Amino acid sequence: MPVTIKDVAKLANVSPSTVSRVIADHPKISDETKKKVFEAMQKLNYYPNAIARSLANKSTKTLGLILPNAEEDLFINPFFIQAMRGISVYAQKKGYYIMYTYSNNENEEIDFIKNYIYSKWVDGIILLTARENDRCIEYLKDNEKYPFVVVGRPEKSDGILWVDNNNFKAMYDVVNYLINKGHRDIAFIGGPHTLNVTRDRLDGYLRALKVHGISVDEKLIYEQVDFTEMKGYEAMMEILDYKEPSAVVTTDDLIAFGVLKAIKEKAANKIAVVGFNNTPLAEYQQPKLTSVDIKAEELGYYAAKLLIGKLENEDIGTNHYIIDTELIERESTL
Amino acid sequence: MPVTIKDVAKLANVSPSTVSRVIADHPKISDETKKKVFEAMQKLNYYPNAIARSLANKSTKTLGLILPNAEEDLFINPFFIQAMRGISVYAQKKGYYIMYTYSNNENEEIDFIKNYIYSKWVDGIILLTARENDRCIEYLKDNEKYPFVVVGRPEKSDGILWVDNNNFKAMYDVVNYLINKGHRDIAFIGGPHTLNVTRDRLDGYLRALKVHGISVDEKLIYEQVDFTEMKGYEAMMEILDYKEPSAVVTTDDLIAFGVLKAIKEKAANKIAVVGFNNTPLAEYQQPKLTSVDIKAEELGYYAAKLLIGKLENEDIGTNHYIIDTELIERESTL
DNA sequence: GTGAAAGCGCTAACAG
DNA sequence: CTGTTAGCGCTTTCAC
Numbered sequence: 001m002p003v004t005i006k007d008v009a010k011l012a013n014v015s016p017s018t019v020s021r022v023i024a025d026h027p028k029i030s031d032e033t034k035k036k037v038f039e040a041m042q043k044l045n046y047y048p049n050a051i052a053r054s055l056a057n058k059s060t061k062t063l064g065l066i067l068p069n070a071e072e073d074l075f076i077n078p079f080f081i082q083a084m085r086g087i088s089v090y091a092q093k094k095g096y097y098i099m100y101t102y103s104n105n106e107n108e109e110i111d112f113i114k115n116y117i118y119s120k121w122v123d124g125i126i127l128l129t130a131r132e133n134d135r136c137i138e139y140l141k142d143n144e145k146y147p148f149v150v151v152g153r154p155e156k157s158d159g160i161l162w163v164d165n166n167n168f169k170a171m172y173d174v175v176n177y178l179i180n181k182g183h184r185d186i187a188f189i190g191g192p193h194t195l196n197v198t199r200d201r202l203d204g205y206l207r208a209l210k211v212h213g214i215s216v217d218e219k220l221i222y223e224q225v226d227f228t229e230m231k232g233y234e235a236m237m238e239i240l241d242y243k244e245p246s247a248v249v250t251t252d253d254l255i256a257f258g259v260l261k262a263i264k265e266k267a268a269n270k271i272a273v274v275g276f277n278n279t280p281l282a283e284y285q286q287p288k289l290t291s292v293d294i295k296a297e298e299l300g301y302y303a304a305k306l307l308i309g310k311l312e313n314e315d316i317g318t319n320h321y322i323i324d325t326e327l328i329e330r331e332s333t334l
Numbered sequence: 335m336p337v338t339i340k341d342v343a344k345l346a347n348v349s350p351s352t353v354s355r356v357i358a359d360h361p362k363i364s365d366e367t368k369k370k371v372f373e374a375m376q377k378l379n380y381y382p383n384a385i386a387r388s389l390a391n392k393s394t395k396t397l398g399l400i401l402p403n404a405e406e407d408l409f410i411n412p413f414f415i416q417a418m419r420g421i422s423v424y425a426q427k428k429g430y431y432i433m434y435t436y437s438n439n440e441n442e443e444i445d446f447i448k449n450y451i452y453s454k455w456v457d458g459i460i461l462l463t464a465r466e467n468d469r470c471i472e473y474l475k476d477n478e479k480y481p482f483v484v485v486g487r488p489e490k491s492d493g494i495l496w497v498d499n500n501n502f503k504a505m506y507d508v509v510n511y512l513i514n515k516g517h518r519d520i521a522f523i524g525g526p527h528t529l530n531v532t533r534d535r536l537d538g539y540l541r542a543l544k545v546h547g548i549s550v551d552e553k554l555i556y557e558q559v560d561f562t563e564m565k566g567y568e569a570m571m572e573i574l575d576y577k578e579p580s581a582v583v584t585t586d587d588l589i590a591f592g593v594l595k596a597i598k599e600k601a602a603n604k605i606a607v608v609g610f611n612n613t614p615l616a617e618y619q620q621p622k623l624t625s626v627d628i629k630a631e632e633l634g635y636y637a638a639k640l641l642i643g644k645l646e647n648e649d650i651g652t653n654h655y656i657i658d659t660e661l662i663e664r665e666s667t668l
Numbered sequence: 669g670t671g672a673a674a675g676c677g678c679t680a681a682c683a684g
Numbered sequence: 685c686t687g688t689t690a691g692c693g694c695t696t697t698c699a700c
Contacts, residue, residue: 002454004677015687020679028685047452051394052677054385055692062433069419075412076614082409088401088436097455099396099433102422118381120336120693121431257618280410284591284618338693349671354695362669386693389676454677 003044012040023048063091063307064122065100066109066136068129076254077279079296083128083151086300094308109136117146124148124307132194149307151299153196153320161306163321165294167197170325171204174249174274174292177327179212183247183272187220189235189259190251191227198223201251201276220245224255232258240266247272247333253279256289260332273332287331298323337378346374357382397425397641398456399434400443400470402463410588411613413630417462417485420634428642443470451480458482458641466528483641485633487530487654495640497655499628501531504659505538508583508608508626511661513546517581517606521554523569523593524585525561532557535585535610554579558589566592574600581606581667587613590623594666607666621665632657 005023009016014033021029022037040046054060065087067080074080084100091098099122103109113136116122124147127136132155140148141160149161178186188205190198202221209216219242224231232255239245244267250256256275263271275282275291282289302321309316339357343350348367355363356371374380388394399421401414408414418434425432433456437443447470450456458481461470466489474482475494483495512520522539524532536555543550553576558565566589573579578601584590590609597605609616609625616623636655643650 002677005679006677016677017679017688018686020677021686024679030685033686047449049389049677050453050455051385051388052692053679055383055389055694056677056679058692060385067422074419075416078409078412078415081412081415084434085403085408085436088434092435097433098435099431100418100422101426101432102419115381119384121384281615281618284615286620336693339695340693350693351672351695352670354693355670358695364669367669383693386676387695389678390693390695392676 002049003046004049005046007044008037008040008046011044012036058120059123059311060097060121061095062097062099062122063087063304064113064116064125065098066112066125066127067100067102068109069102069104076281077277079277079294080128082296083300083303086297086302087126087304088300089297090301090304090308094304096304096308106131106135110139113140113144117144123311126303126307127151132196147307147310149303149310151303155196157320159319161303161310161319163299163302163306163323165299165325166322167200168204168207170276170292170294171201171249171251172208173204173325174327175205175208176211178247178249178272178274178333179208179214181272181333184214185217185220185243185245185247186214187222187236187239187245187248188250189222189224189232189239189248189255191223191255192225193223198251205249219243227252227254229254229258229261232256233262234258236262237266244269245271247274249274251276253277253282253289253291256291256332257281257285260285260287260289274327275332278328282328283330285332287334290330290333291328293326293328295323295325336383337380338383339380341378342371342374342380345378346370392454393457393645394431394455395429396431396433396456397421397638398447398450398459399432400446400459400461401434401436402443403436403438410615411611413611413628414462416630417634417637420631420636421460421638422634423631424635424638424642428638430638430642440465440469444473447474447478451478457645460637460641461485466530481641481644483637483644485637489530491654493653495637495644495653497633497636497640497657499633499659500656501534502538502541504610504626504628505535505583505585506542507538507659508661509539509542510545512581512583512606512608512667513542513548515606515667518548519551519554519577519579519581520548521556521570521573521579521582522584523556523558523566523573523582523589525557525589526559527557532585539583553577561586561588563588563592563595566590567596568592570596571600578603579605581608583608585610587611587616587623587625590625590666591615591619594619594621594623608661609666612662616662617664619666621668624664624667625662627660627662629657629659 005016005019009019019037101112103112127150137154140146153162153164154160222235236259248259253275256273259273275289278291278293282291339350339353342353353371435446437446461484471488474480487496487498488494556569570593582593587609590607593607609623612625612627616625
């Protein structure tokens with residue numbers, strides 16, 4: 001028999017609503033009664049029933065997370081667990097709870113989203129992956145007009161909350177860094193062109209070359225269909241058949257691993273390589289791989305901040321946050 | 335204005351209680367009314383309000399997960415994300431939701447547990463780490479008598495639900511495998527002796543030697559305070575100062591990485607090395623590291639199964655599951 | 669088989 | 685500032 005607000009009210013000699021107001025930290029309540037109530041709560045070891053509050057408030061203070069199941073690098077790339085931690089840190093700070101669910105595909109994701117929304121479990125949703133033409137985003141935006149935030153800038157970002165790195169700048173800086181080290185023949189190997197991140201990073205690459213007056217060699221640019229070691233390897237092998245660049249930038253560590261492998265097999269000279277995401281594996285490559293840390297935990301943290309801000313009607317004055325990346329220099333660019 | 339059970343009732347020309355019974359799949363309800371109700375639900379696009387159900391049922395069909403924040407290898411070792419996926423898979427199957435929270439230390443963990451329990455958010459709790467003398471386990475067992483399950487066998491396991499690998503057997507098999515390959519001087523480097531897993535694995539090691547009539551050399555046995563590359567390196571360096579074993583077994587990949595490093599620096603002959611946990615990094619070592627896959631996803635899956643079984647009063651007839659490990663052979667033992 | 673009514677524990681007008 | 689009252693949406697006795 002758990003203790004309820006009524007028990008507290010009785011002991012403190014006030015009405016249930018007064019207790020309720022104390023819980024909610026309502027402004028106009030005398031310090032005296034506040035104290036009385038707190039004492040009663042203490043004595044009875046009272047905890048508010050969150051479910052009952054949620055029902056009355058029509059708000060659960062809970063965020064729903066949708067995790068992709070299919071991602072190849074779910075386990076290799078600690079992105080998700082890091083982002084989840086960042087989300088948790090901010091949510092805790094604001095007294096929010098988090099639910100998560102894995103989905104196997106886009107359809108399932110939509111089902112889960114529907115379920116979260118219609119069953120009233122969550123107040124808002126965090127999407128941890130921005131696919132191209134993401135049906136979930138579309139669904140949430142158009143059909144439901146439900147509060148949500150996307151990690152990764154969506155194609156059409158107007159009216160949508162999102163957080164992302166500045167992928168243009170991140171790659172621009174990388175290439176700039178290489179150029180300053182004297183590199184001129186710099187190859188680019190990225191993921192599918194359909195992804196925002198690939199395009200942004202490619203643009204950063206192109207811009208850096210342009211700024212330094214280095215002409216672009218299309219044969220040094222590859223956009224693969226997957227972020228896999230194999231694809232990186234294949235692209236690099238083709239590049240090496242054409243010519244030996246002095247440096248290679250990639251949009252994912254896995255691609256970079258493949259590049260390193262190809263270089264070991266085939267290249268005569270030392271070629272600088274830069275990865276992306278700074279996965280734990282980067283440090284274990286030979287040579288240790290220089291990589292761009294995308295700060296997944298911060299991405300999660302600010303995603304939660306954006307969403308909770310919206311839920312609480314704070315006027316944050318922005319619909320997105322840009323998280324700075326950090327280049328982690330290792331042997332592969334020395 | 336969301337659609338409620340009343341709206342459905344009105345449209346179907348029945349009472350709310352009838353609709354409720356249909357939702358709960360109550361036995362004595364005529365097929366005819368059932369159909370009527372379903373149609374009405376369809377037409378109105380009705381979804382039951384989970385919060386209201388939870389309040390009335392005094393059950394949320396939600397499991398609470400406590401994740402440690404401090405674990406060094408939280409990001410390197412995909413254990414947690416894999417276990418979380420396993421939990422999610424089973425929970426989804428049974429219509430359960432999952433909440434998670436990160437804690438920074440044992441005290442915080444207890445606070446979070448209390449919060450989950452008292453606020454009535456969750457029906458049961460999953461602990462993803464079994465520390466020695468775990469206060470959370472104690473608390474849950476003694477103070478709360480709350481349904482929970484532990485991943486990792488607790489010290490006193492009576493009356494507690496848990497899942498774990500058979501660590502004794504896993505290590506026994508590893509050592510046996512090495513002996514069958516002709517190894518005789520086999521070193522053991524483990525984590526702290528206070529942990530169940532270390533002791534179990536050590537026992538497996540000792541037993542295998544004994545069965546084959548190989549005498550134990552205490553100087554080849556190390557139990558380090560941490561599962562870190564550094565500790566593995568240090569232990570291996572000391573071992574090599576003493577003598578060159580022909581093989582080394584460890585209780586964690588990170589330790590094994592340190593061992594490989596020490597061997598590279600110092601050993602004259604090839605020494606076989608086996609890791610534990612089969613982290614993604616294992617495949618990227620030089621040589622590629624043979625390691626024991628502990629099947630984290632299955633651990634999570636069965637943890638959820640055990641807990642949900644208890645919540646639904648199914649008599650599973652056991653308070654634990656033992657998950658088989660799998661030796662992943664790679665270059666380091668060839 | 670089905671309906672009426674009370675209640676799960678809390679909140680929020682509305683009064684005072 | 686505080687109490688009264690009527691819900692939030694669903695479940696569940698208890699009748700019929």
